[in-house]
Amino acid sequence: MAATFFGEVVKAPCRAGTEEEEEEDDEGRRETPEDREVRRQLAKKREVRLLQGQTKTSLEVPLLEKYPCSKFIIAIGSNAVAFLSSFVMNSGVWEEVGCTKLWNEWCRTTDTVHLSPTEAFCVFYRLKSNPSIFLCQCSCYVAEDQQYQWLEKVFGSCPRKNMQITILTCRHITEYKTPEAPSSLPSPFLKALKTQTYKDAVCCSLLEQPNIAHDLPAAVLSYCQVWKIPAVLYLCYTDVMQLDLVTVEAFKPALSSRSLAGLAKNIPQSTEMLKRLMTTSEIQSNIYT
C-alpha cells in the first residue's frame, strides 16, 4: 500500500514475495462447499437462456441451427435499436422467433425472474416475406462472462459460413483515439470494422488503429473472424449515448450496404416514426438543462 501526494491509498504489488505471504494465499485459495454453492448459484443467475418466439419455452438447440439465415443484422444499444426499428422494421412485416434472457449487475433490478424486455432481452425477428433475413434488437448489456454463452446459444458451436452478419452499435466519442482534439471531430460519425472473409464494400471509412471494438459487438466479430463468416461492424461514435435523433440518423449510410439494401423502403415515414420514438422515450432528469 502506498499513499500518493493527494492522500489516496494505492495498492501496489510487492515483488519481494515472502514465504509467509504464500502460505496465507494458499489458505485463502482453498474453496469451501459454501463457496462452491455461492459460485454455482451465481452462475445459474447469470445463465443466458434462449427462449422460443411467442411461447417463451426454452429452446434447446442454437437459434441459427433451428432457423438458418443468409443475412443477420444485429443492433446493440438504444440508438442502433431505434435505427432498425424505424428504418428497417417499419418497412416490412417481421415476426418474433425468439429471445435471449439474461441478468447481470447492469440490470436495474435484483429480481432475476421478472425482468422487463429492455433490461434483459435480446429479441430475434425474421422477415415474413423472406425468412432467411434475421434481425436482433439488443438493448441490454451482455457482460463479458455471458458473451460466450450468448454466442453459443445463438450461433452454435459449428456455425454455417454462408451467411452475412451486420452489427450496428454506438460508442462515446471520448473513447475514439485520435491525434485531433475531440471538439474538432465531426460527431457523430460512422466507422467500420470487418472480418477477413467480408468482401463487399463498406459504406464508411474503416476503424483506424489503435481504436478497438468492445463488448458484445467485439465478441460477435471475433467469433465470425474465427469461423470465417463474413461480418461487418458499423460503429457510430457520438457524444450522446442516450436515444438521440442525430445519432440514429448517422447510421443512414449503412442503408446503402448490401445487407441492408432493399430492407428500408419508406424513408420519410421512417423519419416520422423515429421522431415518435424520441418523444415516447424522453427521460426526465433535472440535473442537466
Place this chain on the structure above:
Amino acid sequence: MASRYDRAITVFSPDGHLFQVEYAQEAVKKGSTAVGIRGTNIVVLGVEKKSVAKLQDERTVRKICALDDHVCMAFAGLTADARVVINRARVECQSHKLTVEDPVTVEYITRFIATLKQKYTQSNGRRPFGISALIVGFDDDGIPRLYQTDPSGTYHAWKANAIGRSAKTVREFLEKNYTEDAIANDNEAIKLAIRALLEVVQSGGKNIELAIIRRNQPLKMFSAKEIELQVSEIEKEKEEAEKKKSKKST
C-alpha cells in the same frame, strides 16, 4: 494517462491538458441545444425545451434568463451551476448600476461570468462550472451583441452560435445559412434560429422556446402559439421550395 491527471483541477497533464475542464465541456453536451443569432436590429435566443414531468411546474424549468433589462442569457449544462452563475451575474448587474450609474455592457457582464468560471479552474478543491452560456443584448450605443462563454472561462463574440447537445450540427447549419440577407430582416433572423433548432430538436415546434431583444425594447419571450405560427410558415416555405425543385428537375 488521463486517469492520473484528472482528479484534481489544479493539475496539468504532461501534454498540457486540464482534464476536469475538458470533462466539464462534456457535461455541457448533456444539456439540450441553445442557439443564439445576432441580427442587424435584433438578437435572438432559441432553446430546445426540456421535457417537463407531469406534476412539475413548467415555469420553473427555464433555459433563458434575463440578467438585466437589456441583457439575457441561455445556458446548456448543469442546472444548479447555471443557477449560481445567473444569480451572481444578476447581482453584479445591479451592483454596477448602483456604483457607476450606468447599466452593464454585454461585454462587461460576459467578462464577469467568464472570470468567475476561470477562477473555478484554478482553485483547490473546486470543480469548474459545467455550463456554457450564450449572452445577448444591446449596449447603449445600439449595437447588438452575442457572446459565448465555456467552462474554461474563455469568451468570444459570435455572429451566431449554438451550445449543448448536437451543437456541431446546428453550427454547421448556421455556417451554411447565416447570410447578411438572412439577418437583415428581424423576422428572417427569428426564422433562422427556429430552422437551426428544427435540425436537431426531437419533436418539432412544441419543444422550442424563443426570446428576442430589439433595439431599445425589453426582452420578449415568444408564446407557444407564436412559435407554432413561425414553424408552420417555415414548413410552408420548405414545401414550396421542394415543389420548385421537383418542377425544375422535371
